[in-house]
Amino acid sequence: GDSVTQTEGLVTLTEGLPVMLNCTYQSTYSPFLFWYVQHLxxxxxxxxxxxxxxxxxxxxxxxATLHKSSSSFHLQKSSAQLSDSALYYCALSGDTNAYKVIFGKGTHLHVLP
Amino acid sequence: GGIITQTPKFLIGQEGQKLTLKCQQNFNHDTMYWYRQDSGKGLRLIYYSITENDLQKGDLSEGYDASREKKSSFSLTVTSAQKNEMAVFLCASSIQGRDTQYFGPGTRLLVL
Structure with missing residues (x-):
């Protein structure tokens, strides 16, 4: 079945540095991918x-760029801001059932001054 | 714009108790969802409803019932609360399956 794997746990980096949160997926056909953010x-x-x-x-x-060859949809930002500190979810809507959205386990991003 | 309202905001129950959580949306969306959020486990789909009077089980439906009373409301029932259970239940709605999901503020459950 469809699944999503993302960088697990906590990612800590300093303000101004680039951000990359990984997301890879498994899906039979061509899914839609999403990134959701949840602030505290x-x-x-x-x-x-x-x-x-x-x-x-x-x-x-x-x-984020959808790369079908590597089944990835990594989230990127060139320069982190303090306000980017949040929980990020990668999610997938598969071709077989568009309504059943599969979420990854979430990645906490903590940006330090 | 629109809003999703979840009641109650906090719910404290006893082991074995049946508990009901309610969700209302005024987006006029067809599709509604119930998710359970646990730290380190992400958002897990409990039930969803494609349109009024429809119910579909998600991956975590055991131990739960749901009801789509009308287009704007979607209820979730914990059929028998488990001792020491603690989680956040999130309701969401969308126009269709691949559209943006709009989430409510959540109901925080604690079972003593």
Whole structure:
């Protein structure tokens, strides 16, 4: 079945350094991939969503590229900000059941001053 | 814009008790979801409903029942609360399966 694997646990880095959170997936066909972000005491909200036409989605300085050859959708940002500290989820909507969205276990990003 | 409301915000129950969590959305979305959030385990799908009167089991449905009373509301019942259980239950809605999911603030459950 469909599955999502992302960098687990805590990622700590200093403000200004680049961010990369890994996400790889297993899916039979061509899934849609998402990144959701959850700040402390808030609800998760959509950060990025993959496009069908290979465009690279970008939002708030974050971007992610869907690489079908390596089944990956890594989240990147060139320069981390303190406000980026949050829990990040990679998620997949498969081709066999578009409604059943599979979430990864989440990665905590902690940005230090 | 719209909003998702979850009640109650906090729920304390006793072992073996049946507990009901409620979710309301005013987006006019067809699809609604219930997830359980545990630290280190991500968001796990309990039940979802593609449209009014539809119910589909997720990967974590055992021990839970759900009800889609009308398009705007989706309830989740813990059929028998487990002692020392502690989790956050998140409700979400979307237009369709591959669209953005909008999440509610969550219900925090503690079972004594």
């Amino acid at each position: 005491n808030e609800a998760p909200k959509l950060l990025l969503k993959s496009f069908t036409d290979n465009k690279r989605p970008e939002h708030q300085g974050f971007h």
